[in-house]
Amino acid sequence: MTLRNLQYIKHTLAGHGLKVTHQRMVIYQVLQDTDTHPAAEGIYEKIKKIIPSISLGTIYKTLEVFVEKGLIKRINTSEGNMRYDARMDNHNHIYCTNTKEIIDFKDEELEMLIRDFLKRKKIGNFNLKEFRLHISGEKIDPGKHIEIT
Amino acid sequence: MTLRNLQYIKHTLAGHGLKVTHQRMVIYQVLQDTDTHPAAEGIYEKIKKIIPSISLGTIYKTLEVFVEKGLIKRINTSEGNMRYDARMDNHNHIYCTNTKEIIDFKDEELEMLIRDFLKRKKIGNFNLKEFRLHISGEKIDPGKHIEIT
């Protein structure tokens, strides 16, 4: 968490109409440094190490505000809880049904392929906001990483 | 609910290793006749009209069992509850963020496009089960239907 980073985070929060608080900065920073799509509880555990006095309610509230302001995304799983994604560029997700991991998967070609398809295939009475491909399956070796080639 | 249908449902349940009960038959039939991807509560309301004595717990348990046995699918929403889909062929979903509707969208070309792409793009250490495109946005006129052309 360098000084330059700190300034950037302040600027980002303020730029989205949010009052800059210590809690918000730390939560946003931690989300930025995470690519595992954690749930509120998991985020809480991480933040507690930095701000031991933080309340779980503040985590929930802050996540909600961030989503509302378009700073992060809330993502859906087949499990009973919400998970969060600080990555805001268009990308897809690979779901591992046994480890519950959500792995990012970005591919320009796929992006174009689908965008092109949807442009041809007109959906009437509908204002399309975004699309995402959900790929699901199981890691073969849960200890190792998934690798895309 | 014709007799032929009834026999077919019995056969389907038994064929998936399930004991055939009145509750299960009615729940399965109702799910088959629905394309709105209802939540447990909504299914409960429908079933109560047919079996007034049914318990909400039975709905939850039955849905869980059906998912487990591969008779239906559990689907994810950005809201805090699960929804269910009796349609088992590969298809995609359009999410309307204001009406909370989930609309089926099947297209062979899109299917092939993505399948082809994923065949080329190898995902290592991962056993792919399925993929689905989540399209989200808002209905322009919430009273009218979405139409795909």
Next chain:
DNA sequence: TCTTCGTTGATAATAATTATTATTTAATTT
């Protein structure tokens, strides 16, 4: 520095789902 108003932490409330258990029902054995 003072004032204002949004934010936080503590806690209570709600919604969705899962667990428990006695009772009922279906399937299997006699």
Next chain:
DNA sequence: AAATTAAATAATAATTATTATCAACGAAGA
């Protein structure tokens, strides 16, 4: 067909995830 066994259901309690409330606090502008 009656008795036996095993599984499913209904009623209810418990848990989990999330949201709401509210007094105390802190950021930011006057």
